[in-house]
Amino acid sequence: MDAGTTGEARKPLLRALSGEAVWPPPMWLMRQAGRYLPEYREVRKQAGDFIALCTTPDLAAEVTIQPIRRYGMDGAILFSDILMVPWALGQGLRFAEGEGPVLDPLRDATAVASLELDKVRERAAPIFETVRLTRAALAAHAPKVALIGFAGSPWTVAAYMVEGHGSKDFRTARGMAYADPTLFGRLIRTLVDATTDYLLAQIEAGAEAVMLFDSWAGMLPPGQFRRWVIEPSAAIVRNVKRVHPSIPVIGFPRLAGPLIGEYAQRTGVNTVAMDTAMDPRLAASLVPANVGLQGNLDPLSLVAGGIALETEARQILAAMRGRPFVFNLGHGIEKETPPEHVAQLVRLVRSGG
Numbered sequence: 001m002d003a004g005t006t007g008e009a010r011k012p013l014l015r016a017l018s019g020e021a022v023w024p025p026p027m028w029l030m031r032q033a034g035r036y037l038p039e040y041r042e043v044r045k046q047a048g049d050f051i052a053l054c055t056t057p058d059l060a061a062e063v064t065i066q067p068i069r070r071y072g073m074d075g076a077i078l079f080s081d082i083l084m085v086p087w088a089l090g091q092g093l094r095f096a097e098g099e100g101p102v103l104d105p106l107r108d109a110t111a112v113a114s115l116e117l118d119k120v121r122e123r124a125a126p127i128f129e130t131v132r133l134t135r136a137a138l139a140a141h142a143p144k145v146a147l148i149g150f151a152g153s154p155w156t157v158a159a160y161m162v163e164g165h166g167s168k169d170f171r172t173a174r175g176m177a178y179a180d181p182t183l184f185g186r187l188i189r190t191l192v193d194a195t196t197d198y199l200l201a202q203i204e205a206g207a208e209a210v211m212l213f214d215s216w217a218g219m220l221p222p223g224q225f226r227r228w229v230i231e232p233s234a235a236i237v238r239n240v241k242r243v244h245p246s247i248p249v250i251g252f253p254r255l256a257g258p259l260i261g262e263y264a265q266r267t268g269v270n271t272v273a274m275d276t277a278m279d280p281r282l283a284a285s286l287v288p289a290n291v292g293l294q295g296n297l298d299p300l301s302l303v304a305g306g307i308a309l310e311t312e313a314r315q316i317l318a319a320m321r322g323r324p325f326v327f328n329l330g331h332g333i334e335k336e337t338p339p340e341h342v343a344q345l346v347r348l349v350r351s352g353g
């Protein structure tokens with residue numbers, strides 16, 4: 001189901017992600033399905049824990065579609081988590097209430113060698129089924145909405161796998177990358193292969209674009225950034241495009257600063273997602289004109305709403321006019337966000353600012 005060869009290539013989001021300056025810009029929001037929505041909290045309760053929600057296809061498809069039903073975004077993003085790849089590789093994972101993700105930390109050669117690359121497709125099968133169900137539901141009820149698949153990038157996923165939990169500096173993972181680059185490189189290569197396979201399976205199930213989340217890219221100095229962020233991301237993009245050349249790929253090198261330019265040139269992504277701290281005009285000057293931009297409203301301005309929200313959103317729209325652009329946040333939506341502020345933002349973006 002290659003979007004480029006069907007009439008569905010007319011979906012505004014896919015046009016923008018493929019390099020067309022569509023105006024008003026198409027939009028979706030990172031973490032648009034989540035705890036700020038009462039209908040999400042209801043399904044989450046029904047599922048029990050978070051992993052059960054991600055691996056129960058009819059419930060995961062339902063929460064994927066909830067924000068589309070409520071707001072009519074241009075993109076639906078598969079409901080899952082970047083840590084489902086380590087989970088599918090066999091690493092112990094749980095989401096502790098109020099604590100975030102907890103993994104059995106992976107610190108030595110034995111642990112890296114025990115990862116089961118050949119089990120990823122089988123274990124992640126319910127996630128691909130979610131993609132299939134969601135795509136069918138969109139085709140029936142929202143034919144202009146594109147379905148986005150995703151994965152974490154190797155660096156960010158490895159950081160959680162080594163650390164074993166969220167962290168403000170991921171010092172164990174960053175330390176391992178210096179102290180034992182051979183072992184760390186083996187982990188990264190395993191993740192390149194697992195992520196390639198995982199994204200290809202999502203595309204085969206109906207994902208029309210894919211996004212690589214590199215939330216912790218900005219912690220690395222330039223040499224490490226090239227080795228652990230740019231090179232593995234470029235390998236995944238090459239692998240995916242070899243099989244599906246017209247599938248748009250979005251990369252999100254969060255807090256990369258000026259390295260966003262080199263990332264855009266060397267990874268081969270079609271669109272670069274800007275984080276909250278990035279100046280859109282600087283990004284526009286650093287990123288080649290044929291690469292799209294996405295972003296980057298501060299999620300806290302969406303919590304505030306009103307004039308603050310309007311001012312911030314309008315500045316981004318003014319800076320991006322004339323470029324291939326997708327309106328989004330600079331990071332995930334906050335759980336305190338009043339749902340009516342999202343409706344206010346959709347109206348504003350639809351008017352072109």
Ligand code: CP3
Pocket residue numbers: 029030031032033034035044050077078079080081082083095100101150166213215331332
């Ligand atoms: O955007 C979407 O709506 C799609 C689903 C999605 C989730 N996580 C659902 C989720 C996506 C794309 C992600 C990506 C993700 N997960 C990232 C990269 C983007 C980013 O935010 O930087 C990262 C680093 C993770 C890892 C992760 N998952 C953390 C740190 C947490 C705990 C923090 C929190 O908000 O609770 C999660 C859990 C998680 N993933 C939730 C959701 C909706 C909350 C779980 C719940 O409902 O209890």
